[in-house]
Amino acid sequence: MNLSYIRIGGVAKDLPDGFIEKTREFINAFMDRLRGYETL
Amino acid sequence: MTKNKIWLMRTKGVGVVSAEDAINYGLSGPCIRGSGVRWDVRKSEPYSSYDEMDFLVPVGENGDVYDRYLVRLEEMRQSNEIVRQAMDNLPEGEYIADIPDIALPKKENLKQSMESLIHHFKVVTGGICPPAGEVYACVEAPKGELGYYIVSDGSKNPYRIKIRPPSFVNLEVLEKMVVGSLLADVVAVIGSLDIVLGEIDR
Numbered sequence: 001m002n003l004s005y006i007r008i009g010g011v012a013k014d015l016p017d018g019f020i021e022k023t024r025e026f027i028n029a030f031m032d033r034l035r036g037y038e039t040l
Numbered sequence: 041m042t043k044n045k046i047w048l049m050r051t052k053g054v055g056v057v058s059a060e061d062a063i064n065y066g067l068s069g070p071c072i073r074g075s076g077v078r079w080d081v082r083k084s085e086p087y088s089s090y091d092e093m094d095f096l097v098p099v100g101e102n103g104d105v106y107d108r109y110l111v112r113l114e115e116m117r118q119s120n121e122i123v124r125q126a127m128d129n130l131p132e133g134e135y136i137a138d139i140p141d142i143a144l145p146k147k148e149n150l151k152q153s154m155e156s157l158i159h160h161f162k163v164v165t166g167g168i169c170p171p172a173g174e175v176y177a178c179v180e181a182p183k184g185e186l187g188y189y190i191v192s193d194g195s196k197n198p199y200r201i202k203i204r205p206p207s208f209v210n211l212e213v214l215e216k217m218v219v220g221s222l223l224a225d226v227v228a229v230i231g232s233l234d235i236v237l238g239e240i241d242r
Contacts (some may be wrong), residue, residue, distance in 0.1 A: 008168065009143030010136030014222050020127055034116055038042040 048175030051106035055217040055229035058103060065213045069184025070111045071233055081180040092129070093122050105232040112234075115222070142168050147155050167196025183207055183234055205239035 001017050041047050057067070062075040071077050080097045082090040098114035137143045144163055149156040174193040178187030184206025191200040200242025210233050218226050 007136060007144055009139055010134070010148065012136075012147065014135050020130065023127055027120055028125070030120050031117070034113065034120075038045075038113065040041045 042110070048106065050225075050228055051109060051232075052219065053102070054105045055227045055232055056102060056104045057213055057217055059214070060113060061216060062103065065216070066209045067184070067213060068114065068209065069180070069182070069234075070108050071184060071210045071213070073098065074108035074111045074232075076101055081178055081185055083218040085178075087177075087179060089126075093125050095119075095122050105228050108232040108234075169194060170194050178204065181206055183236065184210055184240075203242075205242075207233075207235040207237075207239035208242060211235050211240055 057065075057071075057075055057079050057082075059075045062072045062077055068079065068081075076099050078097055078099050081087075082093075082095075083097055095118045096114075098111050098118065100111050136146065140159055140163075142163070145153075145156040145159045150160055168190045170190075172192055174191045175188070176187055176189045178185050180186075185204065186206055187204035189200075189202040189204065190198050193199040214229065214233065217229050
């Protein structure tokens with residue numbers, strides 16, 4: 001997501017297919033990774 | 041890292057700024073919250089859909105490099121939860137407002153509709169003409185309060201514009217934090233202020 005995606009009044013395009021699934025995947029993986037960073 | 045002895049020695053008690061000084065210097069973001077001041081634009085003046093989100097604003101106690109580090113770690117967890125809530129409650133509907141004077145038409149219509157092309161041309165060449173007056177709007181950026189103060193005379197170009205970048209203000213406190221301490225600590229302190237030089241070149 002860069003500056004040209006955000007418009008006054010909204011955004012430039014609808015979310016691409018699979019965006020929500022991939023974001024959920026990331027959200028679930030991130031907590032574990034954060035624990036990993038803390039114990040580096 | 042959070043419990044690593046070397047990390048603790050290099051960050052605890054380093055670059056301390058008191059809550060009072062943090063407020064007086066106008067710090068914002070993790071830099072002020074590390075000193076125990078619960079200040080967050082997303083809570084004090086909610087914009088977008090932050091008032092519908094359930095999240096906590098973590099604060100530190102000692103205002104040192106270590107507390108700013110802890111605040112940022114917890115903010116990552118909180119942000120993750122905000123994204124989760126956003127995904128769970130994502131509404132259906134249009135992705136851009138239908139306000140012809142301000143918002144551009146949808147790109148997919150441009151090649152098929154003459155009216156959309158004219159609409160696009162008018163917004164891009166004519167610009168947006170807000171009513172005459174002045175406004176300050178700010179958001180809680182990752183580094184702190186990012187604000188724009190705009191004075192409009194009613195034309196498409198702003199009469200005056202002032203940007204309030206968080207890093208520019210946060211860096212001012214550096215001297216207070218490092219004078220009298222080790223040169224090696226300066227690196228850790230600058231890192232904990234998390235500046236972006238593009239915001240400081242004013």
